Amino acid sequence: MFRRTFWFSTGVAAGVWATTKVNRKLKQLTPENLAVSAANKAIEAGHRLKDSAVGFALDVRAGMAQREAELGDALGINAPVGRELPPPRRHPVIENTHPRSVDNDRTQHSPNRNEDH
DSSP, X not given: OXXXXXXHHHHHHHHHHHHHHHHHHHHHTSHHHHXXXXXXXXXXXXXXXXXXXXXXXXXXXXXXXXXXXXXXXXXXXXXXXXXXXOOOOOOOOOXXXXXXXXXXXXXXXXXXXXXXX
């Protein structure tokens, strides 16, 4: 009799355990819970992407500063302050050698478009 009671209670416990397990899994697979889990995964992926992008931006900024320093040294921009600057370049202005006569210009090209030619 105790043997039958033992196996009966073991079966009932296994059934309750299996039913509970199945019900939990079914609740996880409802559309609302699937949407929540997908949103959480998307947020986590966004944070990982943001962290990667921030790291990349910091690397680029460090590379830019290093390259700017290299170019400054190569061009002499980062030279000591006591150094004299070269004189400014002055380019001669090209002057118009043919001044236009206002009267002559009007006779050749009239602004009136309705005029017969």
